Amino acid sequence: MKIVYESCAGHTKEYAQMLGKELNLPVESLKNYKQDYKEVIYLGWVMAGMIKGYSKIKNKAKLAAVIAVGLLPDKEEELIKNNNVTSRFYFLPGGVDYSKLRWLKRNLLKAVGKNLDKSNPELAKIICNGGSLVALENLNEIIDYFKQK
Numbered sequence: 001m002k003i004v005y006e007s008c009a010g011h012t013k014e015y016a017q018m019l020g021k022e023l024n025l026p027v028e029s030l031k032n033y034k035q036d037y038k039e040v041i042y043l044g045w046v047m048a049g050m051i052k053g054y055s056k057i058k059n060k061a062k063l064a065a066v067i068a069v070g071l072l073p074d075k076e077e078e079l080i081k082n083n084n085v086t087s088r089f090y091f092l093p094g095g096v097d098y099s100k101l102r103w104l105k106r107n108l109l110k111a112v113g114k115n116l117d118k119s120n121p122e123l124a125k126i127i128c129n130g131g132s133l134v135a136l137e138n139l140n141e142i143i144d145y146f147k148q149k
C-alpha cells in the first residue's frame with residue numbers, strides 16, 4: 001500500500017507526509033503516480049465541493065481510504081455524495097496560504113468564505129488572513145485504523 005496526494009498550497013501534502021511517516025508507507029503526488037502498488041490511501045484537497053484528483057485515481061487504484069482536506073466542516077455527507085465516494089472516507093481540516101494561490105483561486109476562496117456561518121470566527125479568520133489547522137492529532141483515527149488492519 002502507498003499514499004498518493006494532490007495538494008495546491010501544501011496542507012494536503014503535509015498530511016500525506018505525516019501519515020506516510022506514521023504508517024511507514026511511501027508517499028507520492030498524483031502527478032507522479034505509478035501503478036506499482038495494489039492499494040492506495042488517497043488525499044485530495046477540496047475545491048468548490050470537489051475532491052481534487054479523486055475522479056482520476058479511482059479508476060487507477062484500489063482505494064483503501066479517501067481523505068478530503070478542506071475548510072468547511074459538516075459537509076462530509078455532501079462531499080461523499082457529490083464526488084461519488086464509495087471507499088472509506090475521512091475529512092481533515094486544512095488551511096490557507098495566500099502566497100501560494102493565484103488571483104482566481106484567491107477570489108473563489110473568498111466567495112466560499114462568504115457562505116460560512118458567522119458562528120465560526122476561527123475559520124472566518126483563516127479564510128480572511130490565511131492560517132493552518134493541520135495537526136498530527138487530526139490523523140489519530142486514521143493512523144489507529146491502519147495500524148490495526
Ligand SMILES: Cc1cc2nc3c(=O)[nH]c(=O)nc-3n(C[C@H](O)[C@H](O)[C@H](O)COP(=O)(O)O)c2cc1C
Nearest residue numbers: 007008009010011012045048049070071072094095
Ligand atoms: C479556490 C478554493 C476553493 C475551495 N473550496 C472549498 C470547498 O468547497 N470546501 C472546503 O471545505 N474547502 C474549500 N477550500 C479550502 C481548501 O480545501 C483548503 O484550503 C485546503 O487546505 C487546501 O489544501 P492544500 O493546501 O493542500 O492545497 C477551497 C480553497 C480554495 C483555494
